Amino acid sequence: MLMKRVFFLAFSLFLSAICFAQLSVTERKLEEFKDLKLGLFLHWGLYSQAGGDWQGRRYKGGEHFMLYERIPLKEFATLAGEFNPYLFDADRWVEDAMHAGMKYLVITTKHHEGFAMFDSKCSDYNIVKMTPYGKDPLKALADACHRHGMGLGLYYSLGRDWEDPDCPTDWPEKGGRSNTWDYPDEDAKDISKYLERKVFPQVTELLTNYGKVDIMWFDTAELVDKDQSRALRDLVHTLQPECLINDRIGNGMGDYATVEQKLTPGIDPKPWEACMTMGWGWGYNKYDRKYKTPVEIIRYFTDIVSKGGNLLLNIGPKGDGSWPDLCRDNLAALHDWLEVNGEAIYRTRQWRTFGEGLDSSFVREAEAMKAKEGAYEVLPEGIIPDFRYTSKGRYVYVLVRNVPLRDYTLKAFNEGDRIRSVRLLSGKRRVKWNLSSEGLDIHLDSPADHEIYVLIIKLKKSNQ
Numbered sequence: 001m002l003m004k005r006v007f008f009l010a011f012s013l014f015l016s017a018i019c020f021a022q023l024s025v026t027e028r029k030l031e032e033f034k035d036l037k038l039g040l041f042l043h044w045g046l047y048s049q050a051g052g053d054w055q056g057r058r059y060k061g062g063e064h065f066m067l068y069e070r071i072p073l074k075e076f077a078t079l080a081g082e083f084n085p086y087l088f089d090a091d092r093w094v095e096d097a098m099h100a101g102m103k104y105l106v107i108t109t110k111h112h113e114g115f116a117m118f119d120s121k122c123s124d125y126n127i128v129k130m131t132p133y134g135k136d137p138l139k140a141l142a143d144a145c146h147r148h149g150m151g152l153g154l155y156y157s158l159g160r161d162w163e164d165p166d167c168p169t170d171w172p173e174k175g176g177r178s179n180t181w182d183y184p185d186e187d188a189k190d191i192s193k194y195l196e197r198k199v200f201p202q203v204t205e206l207l208t209n210y211g212k213v214d215i216m217w218f219d220t221a222e223l224v225d226k227d228q229s230r231a232l233r234d235l236v237h238t239l240q241p242e243c244l245i246n247d248r249i250g251n252g253m254g255d256y257a258t259v260e261q262k263l264t265p266g267i268d269p270k271p272w273e274a275c276m277t278m279g280w281g282w283g284y285n286k287y288d289r290k291y292k293t294p295v296e297i298i299r300y301f302t303d304i305v306s307k308g309g310n311l312l313l314n315i316g317p318k319g320d321g322s323w324p325d326l327c328r329d330n331l332a333a334l335h336d337w338l339e340v341n342g343e344a345i346y347r348t349r350q351w352r353t354f355g356e357g358l359d360s361s362f363v364r365e366a367e368a369m370k371a372k373e374g375a376y377e378v379l380p381e382g383i384i385p386d387f388r389y390t391s392k393g394r395y396v397y398v399l400v401r402n403v404p405l406r407d408y409t410l411k412a413f414n415e416g417d418r419i420r421s422v423r424l425l426s427g428k429r430r431v432k433w434n435l436s437s438e439g440l441d442i443h444l445d446s447p448a449d450h451e452i453y454v455l456i457i458k459l460k461k462s463n464q
């Protein structure tokens with residue numbers, strides 16, 4: 001009897017030690033994740049090969065066109081016969097992303113179409129088996145990430161799969177995101193068969209054959225239930241205890257939250273990531289030609305960082321393995337801007353408030369300057385000058401966004417803030433300042449050059 005009790009006590013201590021160890025590993029990884037700020041999302045699959053047209057006609061639905069156009073699996077699979085990314089160069093992908101200041105990448109290993117973009121032994125519907133390319137690009141990419149010290153994340157479409165006969169969905173209605181043209185009987189679909197046949201084995205392959213994986217980025221949990229999400233989470237942590245999992249594993253089992261294609265209203269101190277496209281779609285589409293401009297990208301990025309999040313910025317590589325030319329200006333702008341201002345971004349956290357606007361007298365002054373100096377000419381309509389904040393230890397960074405003024409007052413500061421120095425990050429120039437009950441008055445020799453979308457002022461606070 002006593003032995004039994006001792007055994008149970010020891011066993012439960014052992015279990016809680018494992019849970020505690022997992023918790024602290026995850027917490028540490030999440031802090032590291034928050035340090036990174038900028039990642040590259042890569043959507044690459046058979047839809048990239050189609051690139052906008054199907055059988056000579058422009059299709060609907062972007063990378064979801066198999067669903068929107070109800071294309072039979074057999075016909076859709078003919079894209080694999082054409083898929084030959086002869087320009088794919090894993091080192092170049094990773095180097096180009098790192099040059100733009102990206103610290104991790106997340107690549108689609110299987111999107112909703114169900115096609116594995118890696119060597120999968122448990123489904124022949126994969127790039128090695130079905131394409132003339134015949135190689136595993138994920139192996140090359142994972143190796144390149146490891147060589148260059150780039151974080152590696154793997155996207156995996158969880159509750160949607162248009163190749164598997166047993167993957168039901170219920171959004172926006174029953175069968176709404178299922179392959180109902182090849183497999184019409186939605187009631188006959190048994191999700192556990194799909195999970196056992198494809199998801200668990202493929203996730204095992206992904207976390208066994210590619211070295212260290214930093215993030216499992218699941219998408220669209222759909223009808224996956226709580227036990228299934230938990231089992232998947234356990235599988236990930238058994239195979240790679242340090243791997244983070246995003247919230248789309250479903251049922252509250254993720255480590256961090258994701259938001260998609262939008263900005264959030266305020267600070268969220270919990271770890272989160274906003275994913276965004278440069279154009280309108282995720283996968284490559286030749287008709288997707290209106291990309292966000294560098295000023296917009298840097299505005300979104302600073303908005304997200306000031307609220308405590310990471311930006312996962314998407315590129316859709318083409319079927320030939322090259323990146324669309326349109327993304328290049330944005331990558332170059334991120335590089336140039338981060339080279340000067342990265343200190344105010346990487347490894348920072350949100351400050352006590354994410355930002356503030358200009359008061360109306362300053363807006364009038366700015367309007368007058370605009371008339372005089374044409375300072376707003378480059379700004380797209382809808383861009384409102386304002387200030388954002390980040391912080392790191394004793395430092396607060398003011399991200400002065402599109403403010404073409406020499407003088408302004410930052411109301412977020414008060415006399416209790418023991419400020420010791422104020423300088424510009426670019427050129428490290430000192431700035432004239434005065435702290436009063438109204439806030440922190442700033443005087444610059446000249447207003448920010450309007451080519452510098454976001455100017456950064458670094459404040460050092462005293463220790464006590």
Ligand code: GLC
Pocket residue numbers: 043063219220260275282
């Ligand atoms: C949505 C889209 C999907 C894309 C994902 C990225 O879920 O349906 O195509 O992969 O967003 O977050």
